[in-house]
Amino acid sequence: MSTPILRRNTLQRQVILEELRRLHSHPTAPELYRIVRTRLPRISLGTVYRNLELLGQIGLVRRLELGGGETRFDGDPSQHDHVRCIRCAEVTDIRQPPGLRVEPAFGTLSGYRILGHRLEYYGICPDCQQREDRRGDGS
Amino acid sequence: MSTPILRRNTLQRQVILEELRRLHSHPTAPELYRIVRTRLPRISLGTVYRNLELLGQIGLVRRLELGGGETRFDGDPSQHDHVRCIRCAEVTDIRQPPGLRVEPAFGTLSGYRILGHRLEYYGICPDCQQREDRRGDGS
DNA sequence: GTGTATGCAAAGCCTTTGCAGCATG
DNA sequence: CATGCTGCAAAGGCTTTGCATACAC
Numbered sequence: 591m592s593t594p595i596l597r598r599n600t601l602q603r604q605v606i607l608e609e610l611r612r613l614h615s616h617p618t619a620p621e622l623y624r625i626v627r628t629r630l631p632r633i634s635l636g637t638v639y640r641n642l643e644l645l646g647q648i649g650l651v652r653r654l655e656l657g658g659g660e661t662r663f664d665g666d667p668s669q670h671d672h673v674r675c676i677r678c679a680e681v682t683d684i685r686q687p688p689g690l691r692v693e694p695a696f697g698t699l700s701g702y703r704i705l706g707h708r709l710e711y712y713g714i715c716p717d718c719q720q721r722e723d724r725r726g727d728g729s
Numbered sequence: 730m731s732t733p734i735l736r737r738n739t740l741q742r743q744v745i746l747e748e749l750r751r752l753h754s755h756p757t758a759p760e761l762y763r764i765v766r767t768r769l770p771r772i773s774l775g776t777v778y779r780n781l782e783l784l785g786q787i788g789l790v791r792r793l794e795l796g797g798g799e800t801r802f803d804g805d806p807s808q809h810d811h812v813r814c815i816r817c818a819e820v821t822d823i824r825q826p827p828g829l830r831v832e833p834a835f836g837t838l839s840g841y842r843i844l845g846h847r848l849e850y851y852g853i854c855p856d857c858q859q860r861e862d863r864r865g866d867g868s
Numbered sequence: 869g870t871g872t873a874t875g876c877a878a879a880g881c882c883t884t885t886g887c888a889g890c891a892t893g
Numbered sequence: 894c895a896t897g898c899t900g901c902a903a904a905g906g907c908t909t910t911g912c913a914t915a916c917a918c
Contacts, residue, residue, distance in 0.1 A: 597897055598892050620882070634900045639883065641898095655795070660882075673841045682839050700821055701855035702812045708849045716840035737872060737917050759907070773875045778908065780873090799907075 605629050606641045610651060611665035616672070616681040618660045656681065656710050675715035677722075682715065744768050745780045749790060750804035755811070755820040757799045795820065795849050814854035816861075821854065 609625050610617070617625070623638045642663050645651035652664040656674060662681060671684045714722070748764050749756070756764070762777045781802050784790035791803040795813060801820065810823045853861070 600892070600898065602899070618882080632900070634902095635882095636884080636901080637899055640885095673839060673843070675841070676844065682841070684839060700812060700823060701858075702814070702821070702850070702852040703858055704812070704850050704852040705815065706851055708851065709846060710848075711841070711843050711846045713841040713843040713845070719840075719842055739873060739917070741874070757907080771875075773877095774907095775876080775909080776874055 602626075602630060602633055602637050603641050603645075605633075606638060607645060607650060607665070610642075610663055613665065614683070616654055616662040616664050618662050622663065654681070655708070671709045671711065673711040673713060673715075675718055676712050677714055677718040680715050680717075684711070741765075741769060741772055741776050742780050742784075744772075745777060746784060746789060746804070749781075749802060752804065753822070755793055755801040755803050757801050761802065793820070794847070810848045810850065812850040812852060812854075814857055815851050816853055816857040819854050823850070 605626055606622065609629075610622060613622075613625070615621075619639050619642055620635065622642070623633070623635045626633055626638060642651060642653075646653045646663070649667055652667045654662040654664050654672065656662060656672060664683075666683070673682050673684055674680070675682075744765055745761065748768075749761060752761075752764070754760075758778050758781055759774065761781070762772070762774045765772055765777060781790060781792075785792045785802070788806055791806045793801040793803050793811065795801060795811060803822075805822070811820050812823055813820050
């Protein structure tokens with residue numbers, strides 16, 4: 591119940607959170623590791639994982655378990671959904687969910703006690719659309 | 730455009746599809762491998778992966794990229810959603826989506842050309858609810 | 869017989885974890 | 894100074910892939 595507290599405010603933790611917040615690319619842990627390492631060359635991948643885990647528990651970071659078999663991280667923990675490009679795998683935030691009612695009255699569903707949902711759209715991002723239009727499609 | 734054809738109807742392929750259809754547990758490839766191996770002791774994990782990939786392309790099998798960083802497979806390729814138990818990680822089909830409108834008019838969304846969506850609920854399954862009620866909650 | 873599919877094994881990722889030393893509060 | 898955190902490295906799991914062989918057609 592009691593919210594876990596950030597025990598120590600290490601430089602590594604600060605930088606990880608800073609970079610994750612600045613990025614809007616929803617990186618995986620290894621991706622974020624490569625970026626953070628430009629500022630902290632001696633940081634380890636394990637530290638990145640441990641901090642993302644901890645920041646996720648606190649609620650400062652959101653763990654995204656979307657498609658692709660990877661776990662991505664989002665520096666914006668507020669409620670929002672995502673679109674993923676099936677061509678370039680880019681993941682983009684959707685700011686205003688277009689007035690849909692996904693949650694089934696928070697009751698039961700097959701006997702489950704429903705606590706929430708995860709919604710992900712997929713499609714083709716603007717860049718990839720251009721790229722394909724330019725080539726006249728054709729697969 | 731033309732649907733890829735099942736080139737050869739090998740015993741391995743048959744058994745993989747059979748077992749996946751019988752199971753309602755949405756197994757990962759390694760899990761399915763362990764099961765199939767009871768019938769075909771000499772089958773290899775690589776074969777399981779290759780067949781799941783192929784069966785997925787044909788549309789006989791559905792690839793589920795839900796949470797948990799694993800890829801799971803569903804022997805029922807029809808359109809339906811899933812609930813995942815946050816306690817025991819079980820994944821269950823939802824047969825009748827409760828009349829919701831998820832797709833945003835199939836137009837653009839942040840410039841994306843939307844092709845579809847993936848919706849996953851999470852909550853607590855009946856068994857885990859019982860287990861927790863019995864213990865009077867606590868943690 | 870031809871060419872696809874298989875079994876085997878290696879390799880590449882992602883992720884977690886044990887441990888000794890460091891540094892935060 | 895106590896101990897949470899870090900860096901390092903090993904280990905485990907999932908997934909893909911190259912190759913020679915086997916087998917479906």
